[in-house]
Amino acid sequence: MPTKVLICDDSSFARKQMARALPGEWDAELSFANDGAEGLRAIRAGKGEVIFLDLNMPELDGYAVLQAMHEDGLPGKVIVVSGDIQPEAHNRVTGLGALAFVKKPVDPNALVDILASIGLWRGAATRVDFEPGKIDVRDGCREITNVAMGRAADLLARLLGVFVVLPVPRVEMLEGGDLRMALENIAHSESVAGICQGFIGGGIAGEALLIFHESSYADLAELLKHEGELDESVELELLVDMASILTGACLKGLADQLDISFSQGHPLVLGRHNKIASLVPQNAARWTNILTIEMGFEIENRNISCDLLLLFTEDSVATLEERLSYALG
């Protein structure tokens, strides 16, 4: 009897990556679910003896699926597969009944060890024969960003001793003029500050834009144990520190998965106590299309939030696509 295995992830890229990481000799019958709600239906239909469950999903996230399984007494051995590698995320899912935690991108050898440790399957790692099909750049970007964000959040969480809430990143192709609108959507009418850092490497070039909501300073200073008065230069320093951690970790996470490395420029302070419109790069119109990845970071129980935008030039997209197909394994 094959084992019924359910892979529940909103990214088709991630589902493929997960499926390819499963040991080839494991007698498994694979099903897939696109989000938590669909996953829960599949579990109720008996398709999930073993469930590989993503955490950050729209509709119903991984935590909610675990919660529902627990409340309804649904059977199934859950292995959480997530880019959110904060220790607190790990603790929370274990508390909700998950048996193991696998970090993304899934390493086939580590997966074999985990399967063995929870007594599911023993053997060596060999690949499942699985046709990946064509890669959707947006979906692929969303997934590798998920992983990169998870690493950035982990650093932030460790530095500040907090839990970072991670929504699903948004990936869009924007025209130069749309960038302003996208930025305005992020900032609402609040006062914001921006830090811009350029990056280039492996045929991919772009800029990382961290938009920081200025109401967050007081809480941030407290978390960073900053003593003394909160003047302009202290705020600027908090801002630059926060930006280098988030941008640095995110870019490193992306570069690692794409198997390249980026050179990063010095962070540039774009404007302070400004309305967002004045933050928009002057020459955003030079590129007709800009691949934009938008991610929000929010610190649980604190008034701290910021948005990180990664903007890629149009001529980076082809390289990105090629690199993503390698990343799929």
Add this chain to the structure above:
Amino acid sequence: MSASKFDIHELHWLMDVLHTIDVGLLVIDRDYRVRLLNGFMQNHSGLSVTAVLGKDLFRVFPDIQEDWFRRKADSVFQLKCPAYTNWEQRPYLFRFKNYHPITGAAEFMYQNVTLIPLISADGVIKHVGVIVSDVTDIAVNRSDLEILNRQLETLSRTDHLTELNNRGYWEERLTEEFRRFRRSPSTACSLIIFDIDHFKRVNDTYGHQAGDEVIRNTARILRESVRNTDVIGRYGGEEFGVVLIDTPSDKAIVLAERLRTGIEALTVGFDGHEIRFTISLGIAQVSDATESYRHWIECADQALYEAKRSGRNRSVVYTG
């Protein structure tokens, strides 16, 4: 440079590049001891390698604020992520002379500094590299630009003759006060509009230059009579405005009278003539009935008209 074909000559020119490059490089270990100092750092600091290698960073460079730098470097060791300091936030890490000590405007070198994690062969971070870029030119240009911009801004809102706020900027401030009142109507705010009585006669009798002198002197008395928080401006030719924040009209009239008597007592000397003149003032306190800032001005204007009609050289409060 492969390890199997280790070439001492190659190492030599690599080190040469490292030492000659016009960027500062310094490497410290976990104990904050100096492990490398390139030519740039040696020449600008005046320290020799032999004197500092293996020494405590904070003894070698006592200007560095130790607790701040440690916090920064610790995060690099811990998080394996680079950290940056910007000249705008901290002009320099190392107090070096400007590269143009004679012709340059800045006294010291503005620096952008990057702290990078250096990963050793076993994957552990045992060293941090400090990269120092000279950004003095950018900093000086930016500061110049900011000063110019500020001057330009001041210029664009100042009246040339009196150096008071010009009408445009003064009205802007009046609008702000009106909005503030709308948000919190419990505060009182008054407006005085006044003009010089029979100013045309001064011009016709003594000439336009004498008229200018009268206006300049009126502005001087005005400046001397008001408080710091009051917003004063030249509203028209011989017309002036004062916005009195947190002041009901019964207090505003005290200031108006001080102004009026001050001008009445003034003698302006011009070209051998002694010119004496008076002013008339209209006062209006903003109220719930005030529909707009324009309406507010109209109320003060009506009071001013009343002051003129009833004989000039007096202050009248608008009563609705």
